[in-house]
Amino acid sequence: MGGNEGTMNPWLFMTINMVVVFAVLAMLGLIMVITHKLDPTKKKSKEPVNVAPAAAPVTAAAPVVANDEPVVAAITGAIVAMGYSSDQIASIRPSETSRNWRLDGRLSGRI
Template identity: 55%
Template sequence: MEGHVVTTNPWLVMAINMTVVFGVLICLGFLMKLIYIIDPTKKKPVKAETVVPAPATESTKSVEQPVATSNDEEIVAVITAAICAMGYSSDRIASIRPAISNSWKLDGRLTGRT
Protein backbone atom coordinates (compact mmCIF):
# COMPACT_ATOMS: atom_id res chain seq x y z
CA MET A 1 0.00 0.00 0.00
CA GLU A 2 2.92 2.34 -0.25
CA GLY A 3 2.25 5.32 -2.48
CA HIS A 4 -1.47 4.61 -2.79
CA VAL A 5 -4.10 7.19 -2.03
CA VAL A 6 -6.34 6.02 0.79
CA THR A 7 -9.38 8.01 -0.35
CA THR A 8 -10.29 10.46 -3.05
CA ASN A 9 -13.72 11.26 -1.65
CA PRO A 10 -13.68 14.99 -0.76
CA TRP A 11 -16.56 14.61 1.71
CA LEU A 12 -14.64 12.04 3.74
CA VAL A 13 -11.51 14.23 3.75
CA MET A 14 -13.62 17.21 4.88
CA ALA A 15 -15.27 15.17 7.66
CA ILE A 16 -11.90 13.91 8.93
CA ASN A 17 -10.37 17.40 8.88
CA MET A 18 -13.34 19.00 10.64
CA THR A 19 -13.33 16.26 13.27
CA VAL A 20 -9.65 16.88 13.97
CA VAL A 21 -10.07 20.68 14.12
CA PHE A 22 -13.09 20.63 16.41
CA GLY A 23 -11.53 17.91 18.57
CA VAL A 24 -8.47 20.11 19.13
CA LEU A 25 -10.71 23.13 19.88
CA ILE A 26 -12.69 21.13 22.45
CA CYS A 27 -9.45 19.96 24.09
CA LEU A 28 -8.20 23.56 24.25
CA GLY A 29 -11.51 24.62 25.80
CA PHE A 30 -11.17 21.98 28.53
CA LEU A 31 -7.57 23.06 29.09
CA MET A 32 -8.66 26.69 29.48
CA LYS A 33 -11.34 25.69 32.00
CA LEU A 34 -8.79 23.65 33.95
CA ILE A 35 -6.33 26.55 34.04
CA TYR A 36 -9.14 28.86 35.17
CA ILE A 37 -10.01 26.49 38.02
CA ILE A 38 -6.44 26.09 39.29
CA ASP A 39 -5.33 29.67 38.55
CA PRO A 40 -2.55 30.52 41.04
CA THR A 41 -2.82 34.27 40.38
CA LYS A 42 -6.50 34.45 41.33
CA LYS A 43 -7.10 36.54 44.42
CA LYS A 44 -8.35 34.60 47.36
CA PRO A 45 -11.69 35.80 48.79
CA VAL A 46 -11.21 37.86 51.91
CA LYS A 47 -13.42 36.86 54.78
CA ALA A 48 -15.10 39.82 56.39
CA GLU A 49 -14.11 40.13 59.99
CA THR A 50 -16.87 41.07 62.34
CA VAL A 51 -15.89 44.09 64.37
CA VAL A 52 -17.76 44.59 67.60
CA PRO A 53 -17.84 48.26 68.53
CA ALA A 54 -16.73 49.15 72.00
CA PRO A 55 -19.48 50.38 74.29
CA ALA A 56 -19.78 54.14 74.19
CA THR A 57 -18.88 56.06 77.29
CA GLU A 58 -20.16 59.46 78.31
CA SER A 59 -17.05 61.26 76.99
CA THR A 60 -17.26 59.69 73.53
CA LYS A 61 -21.00 60.30 73.18
CA SER A 62 -20.65 64.07 73.37
CA VAL A 63 -17.78 64.35 70.87
CA GLU A 64 -18.72 63.41 67.32
CA GLN A 65 -15.90 62.91 64.86
CA PRO A 66 -16.41 64.25 61.32
CA VAL A 67 -16.84 61.67 58.63
CA ALA A 68 -14.32 61.95 55.81
CA THR A 69 -16.07 61.91 52.46
CA SER A 70 -14.66 62.26 49.01
CA ASN A 71 -16.31 63.65 45.93
CA ASP A 72 -14.44 61.38 43.54
CA GLU A 73 -17.60 60.05 41.89
CA GLU A 74 -18.95 63.55 41.36
CA ILE A 75 -15.64 64.76 39.92
CA VAL A 76 -15.46 61.78 37.55
CA ALA A 77 -19.06 62.41 36.46
CA VAL A 78 -18.30 66.09 35.72
CA ILE A 79 -15.12 65.24 33.79
CA THR A 80 -16.95 62.56 31.80
CA ALA A 81 -19.77 64.99 30.98
CA ALA A 82 -17.26 67.61 29.83
CA ILE A 83 -15.48 65.11 27.58
CA CYS A 84 -18.81 63.92 26.13
CA ALA A 85 -19.75 67.55 25.48
CA MET A 86 -16.60 67.87 23.36
CA GLY A 87 -17.87 65.13 21.03
CA TYR A 88 -16.30 62.00 22.45
CA SER A 89 -18.37 59.06 23.65
CA SER A 90 -18.07 57.86 27.22
CA ASP A 91 -16.96 54.46 25.89
CA ARG A 92 -13.72 55.98 24.62
CA ILE A 93 -12.68 57.27 28.06
CA ALA A 94 -10.10 54.80 29.33
CA SER A 95 -9.15 56.40 32.63
CA ILE A 96 -9.32 59.63 34.55
CA ARG A 97 -6.43 60.39 36.84
CA PRO A 98 -4.94 63.54 38.34
CA ALA A 99 -2.45 65.43 36.23
CA ILE A 100 1.18 65.68 37.25
CA SER A 101 1.01 69.47 37.45
CA ASN A 102 -1.74 71.73 38.67
CA SER A 103 -0.85 74.51 36.26
CA TRP A 104 -2.88 74.62 33.04
CA LYS A 105 -0.25 76.72 31.30
CA LEU A 106 2.54 74.29 32.15
CA ASP A 107 0.37 71.35 31.11
CA GLY A 108 -0.27 73.02 27.75
CA ARG A 109 3.42 73.61 27.23
CA LEU A 110 4.26 70.02 28.07
CA THR A 111 1.77 68.69 25.54
CA GLY A 112 3.08 70.99 22.80
CA ARG A 113 0.27 73.56 22.75
CA THR A 114 1.08 77.26 23.07
Protein backbone atom coordinates (compact mmCIF):
# COMPACT_ATOMS: atom_id res chain seq x y z
CA MET A 1 0.00 0.00 0.00
CA GLY A 2 2.68 2.48 0.85
CA GLY A 3 2.26 5.70 2.72
CA ASN A 4 2.27 6.26 6.43
CA GLU A 5 1.10 3.01 8.01
CA GLY A 6 0.97 4.48 11.57
CA THR A 7 -2.06 6.64 10.89
CA MET A 8 -4.10 3.64 9.73
CA ASN A 9 -3.72 1.75 13.01
CA PRO A 10 -7.24 1.32 14.47
CA TRP A 11 -5.95 1.12 18.05
CA LEU A 12 -4.22 4.47 17.74
CA PHE A 13 -7.32 5.98 16.15
CA MET A 14 -9.53 4.61 18.97
CA THR A 15 -7.15 5.84 21.67
CA ILE A 16 -7.03 9.36 20.25
CA ASN A 17 -10.82 9.50 19.96
CA MET A 18 -11.34 8.24 23.52
CA VAL A 19 -8.86 10.79 24.90
CA VAL A 20 -10.66 13.59 23.07
CA VAL A 21 -14.12 12.44 24.24
CA PHE A 22 -13.13 12.09 27.89
CA ALA A 23 -11.23 15.40 27.85
CA VAL A 24 -14.34 17.16 26.54
CA LEU A 25 -16.49 15.43 29.18
CA ALA A 26 -14.09 16.49 31.93
CA MET A 27 -14.14 20.09 30.68
CA LEU A 28 -17.95 20.10 30.58
CA GLY A 29 -18.07 18.71 34.12
CA LEU A 30 -15.72 21.44 35.30
CA ILE A 31 -17.85 24.10 33.59
CA MET A 32 -20.97 22.70 35.28
CA VAL A 33 -19.33 22.79 38.73
CA ILE A 34 -18.14 26.37 38.22
CA THR A 35 -21.57 27.44 36.94
CA HIS A 36 -23.26 25.80 39.93
CA LYS A 37 -21.00 27.64 42.38
CA LEU A 38 -21.33 31.03 40.63
CA ASP A 39 -25.06 30.81 39.86
CA PRO A 40 -26.42 34.38 40.21
CA THR A 41 -30.06 33.21 40.09
CA LYS A 42 -29.71 30.95 43.14
CA LYS A 43 -31.69 32.29 46.07
CA LYS A 44 -29.47 33.05 49.02
CA SER A 45 -30.70 31.78 52.36
CA LYS A 46 -30.42 34.37 55.12
CA GLU A 47 -31.18 31.87 57.86
CA PRO A 48 -28.77 29.02 58.56
CA VAL A 49 -30.18 25.61 57.74
CA ASN A 50 -30.35 23.32 60.77
CA VAL A 51 -30.44 19.60 60.24
CA ALA A 52 -33.02 17.96 62.47
CA PRO A 53 -31.95 14.83 64.35
CA ALA A 54 -33.52 11.53 63.39
CA ALA A 55 -36.92 10.87 64.90
CA ALA A 56 -36.97 8.64 67.94
CA PRO A 57 -38.94 5.41 67.64
CA VAL A 58 -42.57 5.74 68.70
CA THR A 59 -44.16 3.03 70.78
CA ALA A 60 -47.84 3.77 70.11
CA ALA A 61 -49.14 4.11 66.58
CA ALA A 62 -52.05 6.31 65.56
CA PRO A 63 -55.35 4.50 65.02
CA VAL A 64 -56.00 3.56 61.42
CA VAL A 65 -59.42 3.99 59.83
CA ALA A 66 -60.50 0.84 57.98
CA ASN A 67 -61.05 2.68 54.68
CA ASP A 68 -57.55 4.17 54.70
CA GLU A 69 -55.57 0.95 55.21
CA PRO A 70 -54.35 0.73 51.56
CA VAL A 71 -53.34 4.39 51.62
CA VAL A 72 -51.52 4.01 54.95
CA ALA A 73 -49.80 0.86 53.68
CA ALA A 74 -48.62 2.67 50.55
CA ILE A 75 -47.36 5.68 52.52
CA THR A 76 -45.63 3.46 55.07
CA GLY A 77 -44.01 1.43 52.30
CA ALA A 78 -42.74 4.60 50.63
CA ILE A 79 -41.29 5.91 53.91
CA VAL A 80 -39.63 2.56 54.65
CA ALA A 81 -38.18 2.57 51.12
CA MET A 82 -36.60 5.95 51.92
CA GLY A 83 -34.56 4.32 54.70
CA TYR A 84 -36.67 4.79 57.83
CA SER A 85 -37.98 1.88 59.85
CA SER A 86 -41.70 1.39 60.33
CA ASP A 87 -41.16 1.98 64.07
CA GLN A 88 -40.02 5.55 63.41
CA ILE A 89 -43.30 6.61 61.78
CA ALA A 90 -45.20 8.59 64.40
CA SER A 91 -48.42 9.25 62.52
CA ILE A 92 -49.86 9.66 59.07
CA ARG A 93 -52.57 12.27 58.85
CA PRO A 94 -53.94 14.45 56.09
CA SER A 95 -52.30 17.79 55.56
CA GLU A 96 -54.53 20.83 55.84
CA THR A 97 -52.93 22.28 52.73
CA SER A 98 -53.53 19.24 50.54
CA ARG A 99 -56.57 19.77 48.32
CA ASN A 100 -56.92 16.05 47.54
CA TRP A 101 -57.05 15.05 51.22
CA ARG A 102 -59.66 17.73 51.95
CA LEU A 103 -61.75 16.67 48.97
CA ASP A 104 -61.55 13.03 50.07
CA GLY A 105 -62.61 14.00 53.58
CA ARG A 106 -65.55 16.03 52.34
CA LEU A 107 -66.70 13.28 50.02
CA SER A 108 -66.52 10.66 52.79
CA GLY A 109 -68.35 12.93 55.27
CA ARG A 110 -65.47 13.32 57.75
CA ILE A 111 -64.97 17.08 57.43
